[in-house]
Amino acid sequence: MINLIGYSEQKLKQLFADWGVPSYRVNQVFSWVYHRGTKQFNDMTNLSKDLRARLADHFYIALPRIAHKTQSRDGSIKYLFELENGSQVESVWMPDGARKTLCISSQVGCRLACSFCLTGTLGLKSNLTAGEIIGQYLAVNEDLPEADHATNVVMMGMGEPLDNYDAVCDALRLMVSPEAMRISNRKVTLSTAGLVDRIRQFAQEDIHINLAISLNATEDSTRDAIMPINKRYPIKTLIDCLKKYPLKPTRRITFEYVLLKGINDSDEDAVRLGKLLSTLRCKINLIPFNGFEGSCYEAPSEERVKSFQNHLISKKYSAFIRKSRGTDILGACGQLAAQAMTC
Ligand code: SF4
Structure with missing residues (x-):
């Protein structure tokens, strides 16, 4: 069956x-x-x-089972799902006025082992099916009143979406299909750590959603240390690939940049970042690091974050400091590891 x-x-x-x-x-x-x-x-x-x-x-016809819900003080809800094979994954629902964003997972764990990410400490346990990926969205919407249904979907939860390529493409097609889930392709974002071969392949698909790149460093030595995938696809290779990405005229690539105190947050990094992205239509999300137990990193001071942002703004970039949501429930970016928790 x-x-x-x-x-x-x-x-x-x-x-x-x-x-x-x-x-x-x-x-x-x-x-x-x-x-x-x-x-x-x-x-x-x-x-x-x-x-x-x-x-x-x-x-x-079955959706993943909601095993646990944890409510954050900021209104976000972290859902822990149990899948048919007994594995667990998390999704985070984040309200912001009329916009309700759901961050969903694509894998149980992740093999990319980024050093600032709790999911990366798990290693890859298994890939989600297309049904389990879209099932998170459907189950959350069933759980919430209609006014709170997710309006936007980001694939930034557990896992590297492009490492589970076929299931993720099937899921995305169903999300944006006018016959199936009817989500506008402008409201769906896939975030990748930069699997260049897969980005090239994805560019050829008939799926025109938003692309986000988890960049997090401006020099290979730093990126190698915090994102081992960089040894396979160094920064220049990644940026060259993105220059050829067939962006629709009104779209921009989003660059995610997790700021780690003393690692990638200097003014020199901000200057290099400005130069690196200068030929790309893009916006930049700056994300002060969200700590978790056992992590050796810290978030920079607010002043440092502001200074980093100000340089990018002075170079005419749209650079935002992303409000972390659900930090008290380990629901923020890089904090998901499928643990049932209570506030
Ligand atoms: S940041 Fe993303 S790609 Fe890196 S280990 Fe975490 S889930 Fe995987």
Whole structure:
């Protein structure tokens, strides 16, 4: 039996063609599953009894189970999900006025081992399926009142999305499909540590969401030390690849820069960062480090962060200091490690 949540539109159309069922039926099935949240094929009353029975023979419909919820003082909620294989992953829902952003995971753990990231300490345990990726979004929306449903999705939770390439692409296609989840592609962001070969491959896909790059250093020696993936894809290789990325005219690449005291936060770093990105249409999110137990890093002072930002602004960059959300529940960037916690 296969979970229909996450089963691609293309595959379902092919299956229906094999069954002699017209392809518009796929839209009807998707409407039941993704718009009405139906879990039983028998309830899909505009399908024939025969098709309902056939679907029930092949598929089931299930979302990841919410194992635990932790509410932050700032209004964010961290969800701990239990997957079918017993693994656990986290998503963080962050309200900001009308915008409700959901940060979702793509892997259990991560093999990239960035030294400032709690997820990276776990190593890679397993890849999520497309259904488990979009299931986080669907389950959170089912859990919250309609006014609080996620408006934006960022793939910045546990895992490196481009290291789970096929499942992530299937999930993204379903997210932005007008037949399935209908999320605007402007409201979906994939964040990568810079897997250059995969970025090149992703550029060829028919998926036009936002791209964010977790950069975090301006010299290879520093980036090698905090992001081992840099030894394979050094900064110049990454930037050269991004210069060729087929950005839509009104879009910008987002660069994430976690500021680590005494490591990558100097004025010289800010100057180098300004030069490095000078030919790219981009914006920069500065993220003062979010600590966790056992980490050897600290956040810079507010003054240092401001000085770093001011240099970038003086060079005409859009540079934002990103408010950390959910820091008290280890729900902030780089703090996810799938532990049930209580406030
Ligand atoms: S920052 Fe991202 S890529 Fe690096 S270890 Fe953490 S989850 Fe993996």
